[in-house]
Amino acid sequence: MIHALPGAVFGIIGGMGLGGGIVLIPVLTLFMGKTQLAAQGMTLFAYLPMAACALCLHIRGKKVKAAPAASITLFGCAGGAAGYFLAFIIGGDILRAVFATFLILTALLRVWRHELCKKARHNATRRQKQ
Amino acid sequence: MNKKIKMAAVGIVSGIIAGLLGSGGGIAVVEGLERSGTEERRAHATSLAVIFPISAVSAVMYGIGGHVPLFDTLWLCGGAALGGIAGAFLLGRVGARLLNNIFTLLMLISGVWMLL
Secondary structure, X not given: OOOHHHHHHHHHHHHOOOOOHHHHHHHHHHHOOOOHHHHHHHHHHHHHHHHHHHXXXXXXXXXXXXXXXXXXXXXXXXXXXXXXHHHHHHXXXXXXXXXXXXXXXXXXXHHHHHHHHHHHHHHHHHHHHO | OOHHXXXXXXXXXXXXXXXXXOXXXXXXXXXXXXXXXXXXXXXXXXXXXXXXXXXXXXHHHHHHOOOOOHHHHHHHHHHHHHHHHHHHHHOOOOOHHHHHHHHHHHHHHHHHHXXX
């Protein structure tokens, strides 16, 4: 029952569009004693009800591009199945290290993107002043 | 490069990331779409649409593989659904930038912790 708590936190972050799954996995492995594979599978399931809600809101707003979405989805599902087999073959410990590296790289990417946005905004205001 | 091939590549790469790591596929879709000239808001919305079926396929694979404990996951899903509604409600009312910074910091800390 304790799992409802990280679930709710993950839902709030995800619902705000900040992408919660990537933090839910370390919470499950570090604090709840789940294996890497279990944590990843659980996170994928937890994502579904939350994404369904968000998706409904977006479809109503008509922001979803249909044509490229179809081909990305098709190839993405094949990739998803392949990814699972890859995870299964690699197994727990190495997978954990791969995930941790991905986590750090993603965090750095976020910082970098944030800096780029700031710079663009700064340049725009300077141009306005001139 | 041909746009169709580009979209297929975005799909395969983000699918493999989602299946392999259990999350992060959406980030790959957004990156790929923005690089091929889709505007940011739209890229985010599209990533939601494509990552849902991709996650569903991957989740079922993990389930069939017997890696997912049923009851813990049900509680987790219940919490996530309620949290998701709360999050959508909070969006625009709470400082998303501060939350985003805290979140990025958490990612860095837990990434390093997992490597140790």
